[in-house]
Amino acid sequence: MTNSMKTIHINTASPYDVHIGSGLLNSMGQLLPERILKAAAAGGKAVLITDTNVESLYGERVCTALAGLGFHVLKTVIPAGEEAKSGEQYLRLLSFMASERVSRSDVIFALGGGVVGDLSGFLAATYQRGIDFVQLPTTLLAAVDSSVGGKTAINLPEGKNLAGAFKQPACVIMDTDTLETLDASVFADGCAEVIKYGMIWDGELFEVLQNHVLTEPEQRKNTALLTDVISRCVDIKREIVIQDELDKGIRNILNFGHTVGHSIEKNSGFEISHGRAVAMGMAIITEAAEKAGICQAGIGEELRDLLTGYGLPVEAPFTVEDLLEGMLSDKKIEGQKINLIVPQQIGCCIIRRMSVSNAQRMLAGEA
Numbered sequence: 001m002t003n004s005m006k007t008i009h010i011n012t013a014s015p016y017d018v019h020i021g022s023g024l025l026n027s028m029g030q031l032l033p034e035r036i037l038k039a040a041a042a043g044g045k046a047v048l049i050t051d052t053n054v055e056s057l058y059g060e061r062v063c064t065a066l067a068g069l070g071f072h073v074l075k076t077v078i079p080a081g082e083e084a085k086s087g088e089q090y091l092r093l094l095s096f097m098a099s100e101r102v103s104r105s106d107v108i109f110a111l112g113g114g115v116v117g118d119l120s121g122f123l124a125a126t127y128q129r130g131i132d133f134v135q136l137p138t139t140l141l142a143a144v145d146s147s148v149g150g151k152t153a154i155n156l157p158e159g160k161n162l163a164g165a166f167k168q169p170a171c172v173i174m175d176t177d178t179l180e181t182l183d184a185s186v187f188a189d190g191c192a193e194v195i196k197y198g199m200i201w202d203g204e205l206f207e208v209l210q211n212h213v214l215t216e217p218e219q220r221k222n223t224a225l226l227t228d229v230i231s232r233c234v235d236i237k238r239e240i241v242i243q244d245e246l247d248k249g250i251r252n253i254l255n256f257g258h259t260v261g262h263s264i265e266k267n268s269g270f271e272i273s274h275g276r277a278v279a280m281g282m283a284i285i286t287e288a289a290e291k292a293g294i295c296q297a298g299i300g301e302e303l304r305d306l307l308t309g310y311g312l313p314v315e316a317p318f319t320v321e322d323l324l325e326g327m328l329s330d331k332k333i334e335g336q337k338i339n340l341i342v343p344q345q346i347g348c349c350i351i352r353r354m355s356v357s358n359a360q361r362m363l364a365g366e367a
Helices: 024-032 033-040 053-067 085-099 113-130 140-146 176-181 182-198 201-213 223-243 250-255 258-267 274-291 297-310 319-327 358-363
Strands: 006-010 016-021 044-053 070-080 107-112 130-138 151-156 160-164 169-174 337-345 348-355
Touching: 006 223, 016 107, 016 223, 024 053, 024 169, 024 176, 033 130, 044 053, 044 113, 044 297, 053 070, 053 107, 053 176, 070 085, 070 113, 070 160, 070 319, 085 113, 085 151, 107 113, 107 274, 113 130, 113 140, 113 151, 113 160, 130 140, 140 182, 140 223, 160 258, 169 176, 169 201, 176 223, 182 201, 182 223, 182 250, 182 274, 182 337, 182 348, 201 223, 201 297, 223 250, 250 258, 250 337, 250 348, 258 337, 274 337, 274 358, 297 337, 319 358, 337 358
Parallel strands: 016 169, 044 070, 044 107, 107 130, 130 169
Antiparallel strands: 006 016, 151 160, 337 348
């Protein structure tokens, strides 16, 4: 286990630790909480859920590690990609677990990116009214965002994450070595979420990202830098989540760029990835907020420069009407009101509640 590992304690209603560092998949026995180790010692079942991309890279290693702890390992593999976060896969996995007689004392392990984590978490929240699960994120996006905070969900044809539940993991183990095998475009997707944290909460982090472009080959190999950046993002999310675990107030600011971003994903038939859609969403909202006089002049250009420097897009191939139509299926819509997260300056965003018609005017640059 690396000496540079960082541990962040998330003090939610069901507290847990997030461990971040190099080589951690080989050290799970030292990192898992006591109740998970007891389940292993009792010969409990470990349901390992992963996808077709990750299974070939880390599936055997994690199966061996779990078996070494005493677990009876049940591995199941889903197709890679957003399409797998579906009702069809959810029901298939429920049936798989029931047929294997998985009990409430057993444990789900989610090995992969955000799709695997979200789907596994929703299974853990609902199978037999709730069993433990452990997040083993293997993408930057999952490491800094979806693996922490307890939001789990699947998509419906009508929109993203419309069926879900709050379910905190028992533990998160983020082995930064897994980031080395990521395709450059997938790594850049995660950088969009990292940039988001700089915009909503931490101007110093934004400056670090300007000075150390994480997508450059030498920076991707800088384990200490990546560990520090991921840890800072997780710590920001911790600060927000413990104030608003069930997403009824300040936690909404984590959705900066996401309301528009989810619409972009839906309009593209999910051909545009989540990270790229969020990058576009952040750029669009910031530009609109600047035109409306809500945020400091020049922020839009600074954000766009940073996003493009990371190889991320800043313009959506859809009309304002297309974007608004997609936004109307967002779960944050209440009646004819919507919460848009808009920046005031780098490191500070506010929740702006407005009518759908005003949101349309703002996005069109008419507000």
